[in-house]
Amino acid sequence: xxxxxxxxxxxxxxxxxxxxxxxxxxxxxxxxxxxxxxxxxxxxxxxxxxxxxxxxxxxxxxxxxxxxxxxxxxxxxxxxxxxxxxxxxxxxxxxxxxxxxxxxxxxxxxxxxxxxxxxxxxxxxxxxxxxxxxxx
Numbered sequence: 001x002x003x004x005x006x007x008x009x010x011x012x013x014x015x016x017x018x019x020x021x022x023x024x025x026x027x028x029x030x031x032x033x034x035x036x037x038x039x040x041x042x043x044x045x046x047x048x049x050x051x052x053x054x055x056x057x058x059x060x061x062x063x064x065x066x067x068x069x070x071x072x073x074x075x076x077x078x079x080x081x082x083x084x085x086x087x088x089x090x091x092x093x094x095x096x097x098x099x100x101x102x103x104x105x106x107x108x109x110x111x112x113x114x115x116x117x118x119x120x121x122x123x124x125x126x127x128x129x130x131x132x133x134x135x136x
Contacts, residue, residue, distance in 0.1 A: 004016055004019070005017045011034075012033040013026070013037065042077070045123070046077050046090070049119045049123055051119075052119035052120065053073065057112050058071055060112070061100060064104065064108075067098045067100060068096065068097070069099075070096070070098070072094075073094055074095070076091045086127065087123065089127060089129070090123060090127055090129045091131070092113075093131070093133075093134060096109075096136075097136050105135055
C-alpha cells in the first residue's frame with residue numbers, strides 16, 4: 001500500500017518521505033514565499049503523470065520485446081483562475097526512440113493514457129487531457 005509522510009521544514013518548504021524512505025523537497029511557488037529550491041506540489045503532480053505513464057509505456061513495450069532506447073515526456077498544464085485552481089487542461093508529448101513497431105507504440109500510449117495509468121485517470125476526471133507521440 002502506498003504511503004507518504006510530509007512535514008514542514010521551515011519557510012514555505014516541506015519534505016516528503018515515501019514508504020521506502022525516499023525524500024523529496026517541495027515548496028510553494030515564489031509568489032507564495034518559496035525560494036526556488038524545491039518543486040511545487042502542482043509541478044510534482046505533472047511529473048507524477050509523466051513518470052507514471054512513462055513507467056507503464058516502457059514496461060509494456062519491453063514486455064512485448066520492443067527495444068526502447070529513450071523516452072521523454074513534455075507536459076504543459078493550464079490551471080483554472082478560480083479556486084481551487086485545478087488543471088483546466090494538460091498536454092503531454094511523448095518522445096520515444098527505439099527499434100519497435102510504431103503502431104504498437106501508439107496503441108500502448110493510448111491504452112496507458114485511457115486505461116492503465118492511475119495518475120492519468122485521477123487527473124483526467126476534472127481535466128481535459130490530450131497527448132501526442134513523437135516516435136523515432
